Amino acid sequence: MTDAIRPSVESLYHSHARVVHGIAVAHVGPADADDVMQETFVLIQRGLDGVREPEALPGWICQVARNCAKDWLRRRARRNRHRDAGAIVEELGGSAAGDDGELAARVLAHVRSLPEAYRETLVLRLVEGLSGPEIAARTGLTHGSLRVNLCRGMAMLRPLLEKEGWP
Numbered sequence: 001m002t003d004a005i006r007p008s009v010e011s012l013y014h015s016h017a018r019v020v021h022g023i024a025v026a027h028v029g030p031a032d033a034d035d036v037m038q039e040t041f042v043l044i045q046r047g048l049d050g051v052r053e054p055e056a057l058p059g060w061i062c063q064v065a066r067n068c069a070k071d072w073l074r075r076r077a078r079r080n081r082h083r084d085a086g087a088i089v090e091e092l093g094g095s096a097a098g099d100d101g102e103l104a105a106r107v108l109a110h111v112r113s114l115p116e117a118y119r120e121t122l123v124l125r126l127v128e129g130l131s132g133p134e135i136a137a138r139t140g141l142t143h144g145s146l147r148v149n150l151c152r153g154m155a156m157l158r159p160l161l162e163k164e165g166w167p
Helices: 009-028 030-050 054-080 085-091 100-112 116-127 132-139 143-163
Strands: none
Touching: 009 030, 009 054, 009 100, 009 116, 009 132, 030 054, 054 132, 100 116, 100 143, 116 132, 116 143, 132 143
């Protein structure tokens, strides 16, 4: 990209922050999403000169966020090797029974068990509140692919929620 058409990191942050946050939540959960988001934008700032085509920017940003989240998970796994499983579950969203936080954590755990494409689009829609066109514009997905991902993701999520007694 030439300097004349290169967007600033600030403008990229304003246009893609919710998508990057949604990808982070889909991969690492809400507790670490902000840290992954910050790390992602640092990496975007460092690598922006390597993006040659403006059309590739949304997809590239999403891939940087995915890679950053996966690296975060690897580092967390190394740190947590010696911790017991109960402490890890509690950190990932466990809370007092009957609490809305527990319900949200359980739903998010089901969403996070889905394949990546469905997980990310569902989190962007349900957690981040982005519309279909907003998700498509910020991720580089076509409207058709996005609709398929959302439809299939919801179809996979419904039985998981129904198994726990949710209508």
